[in-house]
Amino acid sequence: MKKKGVAGYMDSEENEKPMLILKDIHKFYGTNEVLKGVSLEVKRGELVTFVGPSGCGKTTLLRLIGGFTDISSGDIILDGQRINDLPPNLRDTRICFQNYALFPHMTVAENVGYGLKINKWPKGKTAARVRELLEMVELEAFGDRMIDKLSGGQQQRVAFARALSLEPKVLLLDEPLSNLDANLRLVMREEIRKLQERLHITTVFVTHDQFEAMAISDRLVVMKDGRIEQVGSPIDIYEKPANEFIAGFVGYVNFMDGRIVSIEEKTRDAVIATEYGKIGITLQQDDINHGDDVLMVIRPESVNISLDCGGSRQNVLCGSLKTYMYAGSIAKCTVTIGDRTMIIDQYNPRDAQHFKHAEKVEVEIPRSVHLLKKKK
């Protein structure tokens, strides 16, 4: 795995030991298998996000780590200790639920201090710690408020502070931002990330929002139907998806069939034959060979679109512009090439005027396109 994202977790021998290891975890509800063998290692201080469509098992996995659900088979190892059979109150993990689960009959300070009180911290020490936590989430003036007198974002911070109060080894966040409105979600996401990096706390984040996942994580774990589809940095997942599902899940994508007809070994330049002509690319992958049937993964923003459709240059396809929707920073185009429709994002659409009335356009496929090998 390449090192990407935040640095700082590769300092010493001790720190290279993973904080959390999931070993071949299976979970059945009756006869329904919701997790079908999940294995993963989470490094110290890393923020890993489980992402996937609803019903993929990501929340179940989080609840298993937290101890709220029994696992059917497999092992959960936290900081070198097997914790399969420990109940939540004896595990060094803390969870933030999607609905925050703040105790409505207690004040903010009582909520944050609940775990400290349960763990019999002396009063003075508890008060100091609560103050410190509230300062951390910038709610120091709100300690005496009742929960229902707080805004959604403030409640989110209280939940966060409460979960951090006992300095857990792993912080579990279950869709923490899904109850906030769009703008606040962006703000809170940055705050959580900043705090997580500052405290260097190992964090497992669950979301169904792929963009949120990409923005916040060191690594993404894309799940589907109880299995891990791909683990990687946001860039890896977006640029080098392992299959069609992932390519489509993390953003819009155009697929195009083709076959490798030549590979230049030194430069890794290759030519793909498609029904619309030959496309030249520079191979990024090692597992593609001459004669392979491939699927080209073409992101809408990676394609250049231009007016008129004159000479035949390489990688340029001619198509007709079906729709052109100008939206300020971006224009969304649909172009039909043969019987195929492509979605293309045009950034900085200065000459929108001309495109509005255009019929024929040129579409340039980039050389860096990612390929999926078709199964034979």
Next chain:
Amino acid sequence: MATAELSLKLQASSGSKIKDFINANLINILAALLFLLLAFFLLYPIIAVLLKSFRGPSGFTLKYYQAFFSKNYYFQSLYNTLLLGVINTVVCLVIGFCLAYMTTRGPWILRKPLKIIALVPLIAPPYLFALSLIILFGRNGLVTRMFDLHWQLYGFGGVVISQTLAFIPLAYMMIESTLMSLNPNLEESAYDMGASEATILRTITIPLLAPGLLKAALLIFVMTIAEFGNAAILGGRTPFLAPDTYTMITGESDFNMGSVLSVVLIAPCILIFFIHNYLLEGKTFTTIGGKPVASEPRKITPLIKVPFVIITTVAAGAIFICFAVVFAASFYKILGVTNKFILTNYLDFTSNQAIYNSIRVSFVAAVIGAIIGVLLAYVIVRGKFFGRTFIEMVSLSGFALPGTVLGIGYLLAFSAPPLKLTGGIMILALNCVFRFLAVGVEAGISKLHQIHIEIEEASADLGASFLTTFSRIVLPIMFPAFIAGFIYTFMTAIVSLSAVVFLVSPGFELAAVKIFDAAVYGEIGIASATTMKLVLIVMICMMILNYISNKTRLGSGIAKKPA
């Protein structure tokens, strides 16, 4: 129809001004008619009781109240009734909580069976438990004879036990619904922060449940002190208000004293009804909604588990034994005394006649009750007239009123012209209609809250008049509520005893009264067989109700808020 007018509301479709007025005010006219019905059949009888308690042979007097508060016997009756209410409420809450906790937090395999047992008493008339206690522990009871015991079942203890068993389902249902509405993540968060099971219960579950528990307690208290059958059958020489009222009327024909007893009984009921519906309204802790999930079973510590399991097992066992005993007793003349297996109890003519009468009365009551219920619900939810809350309050109050009070009230109000109803089937049916109106109205209200007013507005917008909208849109959507109101009224009416016991005329006996008489006169076999027949009828009703509510849950999704 002009399209330009379509965006206007109801008025748009009609031409003339009178039609316009009627159309626009139909809902108010309907409300006024319904209010008249309520006033006549619910308020008037109660007022009649109140007046009777103050009216002596020579006008207004307080002497009956003086008599009540100066005679030790009456004080004892009041004291017993209230004490019974308190004990019963506490015991029912504890048992109900244990059962509800186990069915919402306990192991999966236990949840369903426990829930069934907790709800089973619902299919029984409440006096089934009195009957089974007589069979087991009465003077000739199975257990009494087997161990040659010399105890006294008839009295305070017997009433407490039978009442408790009878009110377990109510307690269970109310507590279970509050427990279910409690976001399981709250308890899980506490668990996650290191709290043990007992600490979670003490610091999170019970404090959050407190408003719900208080509501349940108030309701159980009211129902207990008003309950007639168990106290009348098992009370023996111990006085309780509800059965005393009955003896006062039927035994001594003292309507004045009977009315005083009723007023004394009604006072706490009305007080609590107000506290319950208006002071505690909305007094629940709200939390941010997430996905509602069933609580996963937790590893319950023995400290909690052992007492919970003991309480649940004892309660469940007792309920089961009571049913089994009555079932068995229905095949003997007197179980334990005569040992010949017979089927004649089921063939008894007077019993079957009574069942037939009960079905007739209940059917009439159910039809009228369901119709009035749906109309009232509509008027309450959609109406915008002055006094809307008052109508709602009155229509829901029948439930909180002790049955004996409405029994006397009907006797006082409708036994002489202008409206002489006594002696017929109608007085029984109407009594049931207005006593049990609350359920039909509640069902209708909750159904209506699921329907957006926009649906009706859309209909009006397309040019439909109020009546068209009501008959083509509202009624079809309300139909499940109508059916639910119908069945509920039917099965409540068929087992109800406390009011009709005053109103039956010789020669027209009802099943519940037949059981009561048979139990009192020691005809255990007949009483048991008649009870089993009622149980069967109620069971069938429940199954239909269940089927309908499962069916319509799919349908109601459409009417709900779009996500």
